[in-house]
Amino acid sequence: MAARDGTVGKALDVLDRVAAYGRPVRFSELLAEGRYPKATLYRLLQVLTSQGLLSHDPDTGQYGLGMRLVRLAHAAWATASLAPVARPHVDALAARTGQVVHLAQLDGGQVLYVDKVSPRAGVEMFSASGRIGPAYCTGVGKAMLAFLPPREAEAVLAQQSFHAFTPATLDAAALGADLERIRAEGVAWDREEHEPGIVCVAAPILSRGGRVLGAVSVTSALGRDGLDGLAGHGEDVRRTARAIGEDAQAWRFPERAEMRIAERG
Template sequence: MLVNSRFDATDGTGRIFAHMTAVDKSDGTVGKALAVLDQIASYGRPVRFAELLGDSPLPKATLYRFVQTLTNQGMLQYDVERQTYAPGLRLVRLAHSAWAQASLAPVARPHIDALSHETGETVHLAQLDHAQVLYVDKRNARDPVEMFSQAGKVGPAYCTGVGKAMLAHLPEPELTTVLAQQSWHQFTPATHGSPESLRAELAEIRATGISFDREEHEIGIICVSAPILNSQNRPLGALSVTGTTRRTNLDALAQLGPRLQQAARAIARDAESWVFPQSAAPHTMSQGERPYVRSDA
């Protein structure tokens, strides 16, 4: 059975390891190719074919065929000298387009800019990507601190402030499904180790409207977070203000809760009324007009 990697944890060395889920057979070749792209992107660095093969469930010939096709299509780039593969520029263009058209980032930008300026701390914007957190934007603190979360990275939902804020507002049985897909890796002594221990906190988050990361993902990193909810009370994303235990504490971050919720509500309002601008009306073919088809297509 081919598996698709959904990445929700790191092993402490920066290498991402995967919570593996099955690829639907109906996805066919496209699904397999995307799984290969997922795998290569997960390393966070150029990777040799031998390493890909060692981590892949695909036969050598099949994996090589996918890698070559993806390279020919510009989705991967190959370094001849180092003999390594990395995400290609075509993929970068697609990512920028998706960021602009499908994420909350363009709508939320002025609000997270204002929050970061007011608080002096790091502000994150995240959305749920299946069972994990995808960081779609970030503003650094006045005194930046190195941490896992970066725009474009994925992280675990069960032990991050933004993740818990969104999980708390998922309806059943969707929540049960998502919790079953978490890795429950013990990052720190404060990390939740099971769905049962997390559910009690999720009930509290629903009641208060804010969540906390109490050094659950990284030692020394704490945050307060609020969900961005649509008019049906479903999570569009989440917003957080993140600091370090060296210069702040949870009580101080909790004081930012009302301002964080205000920003989350503003983003939700803007998102529901936002329409991606169109440069021109679509062309409608007249009767008898035939679409142009390239002779070499």
Template sequence: MNKPASSDGTVGKALETLDMVAELGRPVRFTELLAMSPHPKATLYRLLQTLTNQGMLAYDEARQTYSPGLRLVRLAHFAWRQSSLAPIARPHLDALAAAVGETVHLAQMDRGQVLYVDKRNAVDPIEMFSQAGKVGPGYCTGVGKAIMAHLEGEARQNAINQQAFFRHTNTTLTTTEALEAELDEIRSEGVAFDREEHEPGIICIAAPILTEGGRVLGALSVTTSTSRQSLEQLSDLRPKVQSTAIKIAETAEVWQFPT
């Protein structure tokens, strides 16, 4: 189904078009984009031409496909270095991963969804959805709930309103009321858990990364499989997870990480 047209003029339309190409994760033909786009054929063609001319998209004449351009890749790299927690958090994630031997995730929130900005695989890796650069749901992931629990007022409500509440497993939270109740508990307890809410057999403990003033920058988690550990065993990692989150926040404060 086509997305509604942007109300932000030509720039908004161009960014929506970039999003469509990027989200598909592969080179895409004009006809595919046209089927997804809210814009008329001529408008979409002009947007693609402009984005290609500016290096934001690349066009393969032989295959007649569009893909992200090198200029977009370069901008993404600059954004990752300046606006992502990943470079700041790297040594702390390395230390935590070495200490626990399980998968470690670092995430930030974008429009109510979780953006995984870095990951350390377990000593014995397990198959799971999350990868650096991937976007996941906020309401059924430990990192997503840890972040939302520490958002304030309107920001928290906006994030909740952006959740799809699709039932991924039998333990997925599927209502606003259930999510709000858990967020209150997480804010009180200081950590969040994924109780196989997004993927069967995958559990995690997560902690928010908070500035001294209480602003939430992101979250980190230790993730494993129910075949290896229980939620009770993960709970024992609370001190390590929380202390790592504090170290990342302190480093971010020194580097004046952007709001």
């Protein structure tokens, strides 16, 4: 977390700290963390504010996150996330199953939701895109973990808290066994491991070369549909994930070997 990347790293660290508060924050609160001396912190905040990554309310003297982040993130979401490519598939899956569908990617050992569609309310927005969740106890998280190359998987696993959200939450050992099963089966199940009464089935989205790009899941509340109802969707989720992977490949890397020859500049 505290990667020392010179001045830029410090500035982004401060940005993260402000974000972590989840509310506007005063200079003195940040100073009280003791991370940076007064003058240094002051200048970092000045720069971040002047750059629009933070906003400063002169009346209250509080710093909040700046709207430039929203602008940048829109570009990030539109060009680098799976969401735009996956949208039609995700929509169709939600329609077929009549359940909430999530699209997620990995970001720093955590699950980052990049899209969410519920069959009733239609596409949900920003409030869902950008949310993060644990990797070790969600369907999408486990689906991605299972297909990570061993070295990376190890690194990500080392970052997990293994906090027991529910009685069904797996510990590190049980997770290992589950990941094995997921690799064999191609789909991951979350049986109330993160939230009581919530179950889901997820599948990893892989590139042609087998790299993990993300994951899709179908979520259901126990009782309405039950785990049995979801079981029938497993194959559908897997097919959808595969289709998204192929589209992503075509969209992001529009041909490889042959194109190179023609491409001169």
